[in-house]
């Protein structure tokens with residue numbers, strides 16, 4: 130078992146990473162809480178796969194699981210869904226001695242965390258991530274939110290969990306496309322902060338079996354359920370933990386975790402959250418940001434090519450028909466990193482290093498988007 134300790138101003142909590150930890154959820158909760166009601170929030174899909182395992186393990190340790198199944202998907206990350214969950218929590222008599230547990234991907238984690246942060250001004254919160262993206266990113270660091278029609282994650286809080294339990298065995302049932310989307314967030318850490326992690330991915334891309342199995346769209350799928358993946362996840366959690374420990378509320382350093390997200394969120398918004406998976410939009414966003422960095426001479430051509438070559442191994446989706454540079458540019462100002470009217474981009478300046486770029490020329494932004502649209 131790998132344990133990573135996350136230290137923030139709010140609290141200090143462990144992330145346990147272990148094959149087969151899911152059926153032990155109750156036991157790990159007992160290490161933190163006395164038996165109490167647990168609002169287990171999950172989506173329909175995940176409930177079908179793992180809901181009973183999690184519920185039973187809570188029962189076995191004397192907790193009272195109260196299961197709330199949401200539909201899932203980005204549209205469910207809304208104030209409406211949160212409101213339904215508050216009503217359910219009230220009906221079930223949840224009080225401040227109860228716990229909220231998120232079992233699922235980033236959507237469930239963000240929504241459940243938002244409910245945990247706001248119901249009765251805050252209930253203890255546990256994350257049990259079931260997607261690769263949630264394991265390497267969203268379950269750690271305490272960003273919880275719901276979307277607003279005018280922008281993604283616009284209403285939220287920094288609210289740290291008390292415990293994170295990640296079981297890579299559950300990734301066996303994760304659709305391949307979702308797995309690849311999670312890898313984009315994993316590779317992100319290599320590009321922005323860790324040259325050696327980047328090199329390990331490059332090495333994997335070069336040396337792994339070059340013939341993907343039938344139906345596989347990315348060579349990285351071969352990583353699923355390997356020890357290497359476990360080590361990559363642990364590394365990502367360590368890196369994220371270090372960043373969050375230094376800048377929990379994103380006043381500076383933490384912004385680098387948004388590499389690829391300014392373009393990515395705009396792409397998601399311009400396509401009404403219906404075309405890209407979040408990690409796919411981030412992958413395309415990282416490609417656009419790398420090209421922008423090269424255009425602005427912040428990043429050397431050769432290094433840009435190396436980063437792009439690795440990102441293209443993820444087989445990011447092509448642009449949907451009808452998507453225009455204008456619609457993406459129009460969606461950019463919804464970004465939360467914006468300072469007044471200035472757009473803020475995190476751009477790579479070398480492998481493992483980034484720089485903050487404020488209000489790059491619109492022609493360069495447009496050119497970086499068009500390079501993607503025309504391919």
Ligand code: NAD
Nearest residue numbers: 174175234235236237259260262266267272299302303407
């Ligand atoms: P998701 O939660 O929608 O999960 C993806 C899909 O996989 C869903 O259909 C889900 O039902 C299914 N699924 C989950 N686990 C499964 C499993 N083990 N087996 C089979 N199916 C499974 O999406 P996601 O990619 O995990 O998260 C995306 C969300 O995370 C976005 O809303 C994004 O904004 C947010 N996010 C938050 C942070 C943060 O720091 N809070 C960071 C990154 C992303």
Ligand code: GLY
Nearest residue numbers: 266270272383386
């Ligand atoms: N996913 C970006 C962050 O947690 O800051």
